[in-house]
Every structure is written in C-alpha cells, then in structure tokens.
Amino acid sequence: MAYNLLKGKRGIISGALDKNSIAWKVAEKAHEEGATFVLTNAPIAMRMGEINKLAEKTNSQIIPADATSIDDLTNLFTKSQEILGGKIDFVLHSIGMSVNIRKKIPYVESNYDYFAKGIDVSAMSLHKMLAVAMKLDAINEWGSVVALTYMAAQRTFPFYTDMADIKAMLESIARSFGYHYGLAKKVRVNTVSQSPTKTTAGTGIKGFGDFFDYANAIAPLGNATAEDCANYCITLFSDLTKMVTMQNLFHDGGYSTTGVSNVVMESLGVKAEE
Ligand SMILES: NC(=O)c1ccc[n+]([C@@H]2O[C@H](COP(=O)([O-])OP(=O)(O)OC[C@H]3O[C@@H](n4cnc5c(N)ncnc54)[C@H](O)[C@@H]3O)[C@@H](O)[C@H]2O)c1
Numbered sequence: 001m002a003y004n005l006l007k008g009k010r011g012i013i014s015g016a017l018d019k020n021s022i023a024w025k026v027a028e029k030a031h032e033e034g035a036t037f038v039l040t041n042a043p044i045a046m047r048m049g050e051i052n053k054l055a056e057k058t059n060s061q062i063i064p065a066d067a068t069s070i071d072d073l074t075n076l077f078t079k080s081q082e083i084l085g086g087k088i089d090f091v092l093h094s095i096g097m098s099v100n101i102r103k104k105i106p107y108v109e110s111n112y113d114y115f116a117k118g119i120d121v122s123a124m125s126l127h128k129m130l131a132v133a134m135k136l137d138a139i140n141e142w143g144s145v146v147a148l149t150y151m152a153a154q155r156t157f158p159f160y161t162d163m164a165d166i167k168a169m170l171e172s173i174a175r176s177f178g179y180h181y182g183l184a185k186k187v188r189v190n191t192v193s194q195s196p197t198k199t200t201a202g203t204g205i206k207g208f209g210d211f212f213d214y215a216n217a218i219a220p221l222g223n224a225t226a227e228d229c230a231n232y233c234i235t236l237f238s239d240l241t242k243m244v245t246m247q248n249l250f251h252d253g254g255y256s257t258t259g260v261s262n263v264v265m266e267s268l269g270v271k272a273e274e
Helices: 022-030 048-058 072-085 113-135 157-184 208-220 225-236 263-266
Strands: 010-013 036-040 088-093 139-149 188-192 250-251
Touching: 010 022, 010 072, 022 036, 022 048, 022 208, 022 225, 022 263, 036 048, 036 113, 048 157, 072 088, 072 113, 088 113, 088 225, 139 225, 157 188, 157 225, 157 250, 188 225, 208 263, 225 250
Parallel strands: 010 036, 010 088, 088 139, 139 188, 188 250
Antiparallel strands: none
16 A cells, blocks of 8 residues: 655665565655656666666666765766756665675685675765765755665674674764754754565575574564564654654564563473463
C-alpha cells in the first residue's frame, strides 16, 4: 500500500546491485511513494546490467559513480539536479565493501591496504557525498540522507572483522556531518542499523547463514527483511520524520536490546521460564 509519502521529492539512490540489494527495494518503494530519482553505482557494478531493469521499472536514469571519487560524485550531484529538475530531497548511501572480508582474512591479521580501501569505500564515501552536496548546495532544506550500517559498530561480531570499525566510523560521520549540515542548511543525516539480510554483501560474510538464524532466534520480531528496511528508509526520507537527525536507528526486530531469548535457551536444552 502506498501513501504518497515522497510525492514531488527528488532523490539519489546508491548501491542497487541486484534484486536482493536493500537499495533495490528502497528504489521500488520510493517509486511507489511518488518520488523521482537517479540510480547510481560503481562503474564496475554496471557491467552486470541488472540495474537497467530497475531503472526501467522505476522510470529512472543511471549515473555511474565510484563513491570514493570526488569527480564522480560532483558529476553525480550536478547531473542528478539537471535530470530531476531541481535540488535533491533525499539520498541513500547503501555502499559497503571490505577486501579483508572478501579474502577471508582474520581480523587480527588485517591487511592495512585493504583496511584503508574498506574505509574509503564504505565510510569516507559518506563524508565525500555530503561534502560534495554541501559545496554544490545540491540538497534542499529538510532534505534527508540515510546510510546503512550494522550493529557490529557497537558490539563485537568477530566475523565482521574490519567492517565493524568501518561502520563505527560511518555512524560517527553521520553524527558529525549531520551537525554541520543541519546548522548550515537544515539537512538531516542518519544511519539505519539493519538486521542481517541475504544480499551479495551480507552473504559474503563468513558464517552468515548461522548468524542470520541466530539473530532471527534472538529478535522477538525476527530479522527485518530488505523490504522492511526499505519501508523504514522511506519514512526517514519523508517529512514525517523531519526533526530526526544525527541518529543511529536500530531496525532489527528488537535484536539489539534483547539479552537472551526463549528460543535460544531451548535450543541449548534449557527449559526457559516465562
Ligand atoms: N546485508 C546485510 O546483512 C546488511 C546488514 C546491515 C547493513 N548492511 C549495509 O547495507 C548496505 C547495502 O548492502 P547490501 O546488503 O544491500 O548489499 P549489496 O552487495 O547489494 O550492496 C552493496 C553495494 O555497494 C556498492 N559499491 C561497492 N563499492 C562501491 C564504490 N566504490 N562506489 C559505489 N558503490 C559501491 C556495490 O556495487 C553494491 O551495489 C551496505 O552498507 C551494507 O554494509 C547490510
């Protein structure tokens, strides 16, 4: 069911790789809610061609941009305003990549060139996006920027390796830049801390399947799906959340504040008491 929550709003949505991507679902929902937007991804991701289907389905154009390149991001924000006919109202940062995770390198043996690459792609890219947008004055007052993160920024999940530290930096950038952008232009910046989700980035993490099931057994509502996450992002892009900024918002079915669940106790052979 659509509510026209984004009617008349213009956006930029990064990170839609295939139909499992969280960004893919956000684009579908934003379209349903009346927004117009540009899709963007790293030039290398375009070669897979999947994003064209999404562009067709949502009547959007695609602008390739490596999120670590200031030139690419400048082109992205400049061209998006031309295509959409005005300043931007919402931006989704849905970008994550760790070479250390890809190469299955244990945290204590992290390769520092890979670590630096992960920081640039997955965290500093948010700073770069915001800095470019601010310099070009490309985002409307009360505009909303959302970046996706994971709870390993607050608590230890050993298999998440360097991405835990990188997500902590991402969340910090949302707070720090959110202050400056809020003061200067009333632009809001938040992170959404999402449940484990079966996407290319998610399933690349060692032991993802077991961890997904474990989180599902802990969270009283179960894991939030990519579609649930998309719905939440839409509310954050809408005017209904206009005073929310500089927050890390957990979207995880209650996982982050549950100590122990009956399901997990019972799986250990312990009779859980009500
Ligand atoms: N899947 C999960 O379990 C989960 C949980 C919490 C948070 N997240 C976060 O959600 C976001 C989206 O990931 P996803 O799970 O939808 O996976 P995904 O693999 O579908 O999306 C990751 C995207 O990052 C893009 N990307 C990589 N390098 C880039 C670059 N240099 N420039 C521009 N784009 C680049 C990829 O092309 C891809 O589209 C990530 O930040 C991820 O960390 C995922």
